[in-house]
Amino acid sequence: MTDLAVGVEGGLLLRVLSALLREDVVGWRTRSSVVREADGSWLRLPVPVPGPVPVPVPGSHGDALLMPVCPDGYQGTYAARLPLLRRESDGAELTDAGGILRALRDLADPVDRGGFDAFAAECGQALDAMRLHAGTRSETDALLTRCYGGDPGTWTGLGGGLAHDTLAARADHPVYPTSRGRSGLSADQLRAYAPEFHPTFTVRQLALPREAVAVVGGSSDSDAWLSPAAAGVPGLEGSHLVLPVHPLTADGPLRDALREAGLGGRARLVEGPGPDVVPTLSMRTVALSSRPADHLKLPLATATLGLRNRRTIKPGTLVDGAAGQRLVEAVIAREARFRDVVLHADETRFAHAGHELIAVLLRRYPAGLDGSAVVPMAALLCPAPGTDRLVIDHLAERFYDGDPLALLDAVLALLFDWQTTLFAHGIALESHQQNISLVLDKPARGGGDRRTRLRLLLKDNDGPRVNLARLHDVMGQQALDGAEFDDARIFVDGDRPVLDLFTTITLHLCAGSYAFGLARHGRAPLPRLLDLVRDRLAEAVERLGTGPGEPGALLRTHVLDAAELPVKAMVTAGTLLSKERSGAADINKHYTTGPNYLRRTGPS
The missing domain is CATH 1.10.510.40 (Transferase(Phosphotransferase); domain 1)
Structure with missing residues (x-):
C-alpha cells in the first residue's frame, strides 16, 4: 500500500510497524503466529494478562494484538500492510503511533519503557516534518526550477548537486521509519536551515585563542583558512583563530559548550554575519555559496535516525575521517582501474577546541566537476x-x-x-x-x-x-x-x-x-x-x-x-x-x- 493511498500519517505508521516487526520489538517476530483471515494474513502477538494469573477458562487463549501483514522480502519476511493494530478481545483498532507505542510499551520490560515514549515523540516530529514537506512541495519545486531548471538530468556541478540534496532530503530512509524528523527543531528553524527547503543563510563566527584550537591538515600554514583576516575580523591576527559556527548552535547550546571547554571568558562571537552558505543533505554540512566545492561540516545539537544518533562532531571522528580517506586512496593507488573513477573529497583539514560542539571540517571536492x-x-x-x-x-x-x-x-x-x-x-x-x-x-x-x-x-x-x-x-x-x-x-x-x-x-x-x-x-x-x-x-x-x-x-x-x-x-x-x-x-x-x-x- 502506498503513502498516497493511506495518507501521510498512514504511510509513516506502515514504516513504523514494519520496523518494529523487523527488529522483533516485544517479540513481534519470535512470539507471534500467523493468522489467516478473509482480507489476508495477520500476526497474532499474545498479551500477558496483568495482575495475578487467573484460573484458565477452557477454550480461552487470553488477549492478543494483531498486525495485518503482507510478504516483504527486502528487510523482513513480512511488512505491515495496513496502518493499524487490532486488539483481539474487543476488536478495537489502534491507528496512531502514540496509541500503538503505548500498547507496546506495556509489554516491554519496565526499564525499557522510556525508550517507547521517546520513539513516540520521534514519530510525532517525523509526522510534523512530513506534513510540512507535503505542504511546501510546490513552493520548493518552484524554487529549484527557477534556480536550476525543471529537468534534474541537466543539473550540473556541485551547485546542481545541492539541488539534488534538496530532493533527497524530502525522501524516506530505506530502513529507518522516522528519518525525516530532527529532534528539537521547530518548523521555522527547519525552513530556515534544513536542506529540504534549499535556504541560503549566513554562518556565525567564533573567535578563540589560538592556543585553545587544535588545527590539522593542509600545508605549513594549515590554519590560514581560520585566520581573522580570512574571516574579515580585524585586530585579532596572531592571537586568535576564527571558527565558523552553525546559527542553531550559536543561538542555542554554544554558551554551555564554551563553559564546559573552559573557554567561557576567552571566546566571543564575532559581530556581523559570516559567509553565505546552503545546507547539504546532512544539514550540519553546508556549502559556501561563493565556492560550492568547499563545504563546512559544523556540529548541531540535534539528532536524526535515532535519539542517540546526535549530529555533534566528536574530535576523534575528524581524525578517523582523514584516516579513512587515506585508506581509500591507498587502495586506489594499488588498483589502477579505479584511478580517476573513484573520487574522494579531501577531508584532511579540520579544527576543534576539544568539544563536540566546537569543531569544523573543511571538505574540499575535486576540481573539474562543473560540467x-x-x-x-x-x-x-x-x-x-x-x-x-x-x-x-x-x-x-x-x-x-x-x-x-x-x-x-x-x-x-x-x-x-x-x-x-x-x-x-x-x-x-x-x-x-x-x-x-x-x-x-x-x-x-x-x-x-x-x-x-x-x-x-x-x-x-x-x-x-x-x-x-x-x-x-x-x-x-x-x-x-x-x-x-x-x-x-x-x-x-x-x-x-x-x-x-x-x-x-x-x-x-x-x-x-x-x-x-x-x-x-x-x-x-x-x-x-x-x-x-x-x-x-x-x-x-x-x-x-x-x-x-x-x-x-x-x-x-x-x-x-x-x-x-x-x-x-x-x-x-x-x-x-x-x-x-x-x-x-x-x-x-x-x-x-x-x-x-x-x-x-x-x-x-
Missing part, C-alpha cells in the same frame, strides 16, 4: 520538481538512452567492483546513499567513444570496519597503521564484521533498495531487478577468486548464498533501548537478520 551531473544516490528515486517522474528517469534520458535499468546496471557494476575490492583488502565502508554521489558525463560530440562516463564520488568515511590482519596480508608495508585512527571499534578480528557492514550498507542500501524501489514504481518486475543485482555482484565476486579462504568465496557463502542476511536494527539501538540493554557497541552497526532476496534455491 558533470553530481547526484547523491539518495536522490535517484525522488520525484523531479512538478512531476511524479523520478530523478533516475531524467538521468537515464540524458545519459542512458532513456533506460533507467541501464543506468542502474552501470552503477551496480562499478559499485560492486569497487566495494568487493575493498573487502578483499579487509575493508568495508559506511558509504551509504548519502555518502556516495554519482558523477555522470555525457560524451563529447564527435568523440569516438559514445558511452557515458560514470564515476563515484565518496565522502565521510570515518566509520569503516577493517580486518587489520587481512589488510596487512594484502598491502604489507603500504597498509595504514591502526594508530592513525581514533576509534578502536574500527579494527575487528576476522571478516564477519566487515561482511556485515558490506551487506547492510552496500548491498541493502545502495543496491537492494533500488531493485525494490524501481519495482514498486513499475519500472521493471522485481525478479528481473533482483537478477540484475545478483548478477553484477556475482561477477565482482568471481573476479576476487572463489577458492577456499579467498575473499570471493566468503562473499559467495555469506552474501550471495546465505539463508539470511544481517539487517540494521536501527530503532532498537538508536532510540528504544540503551546501549547497555541492546548490547550495541555502535548504534549504526547493530543487527538483526532478514531474508536473502538474492538467494537462488531452484534452477536458474
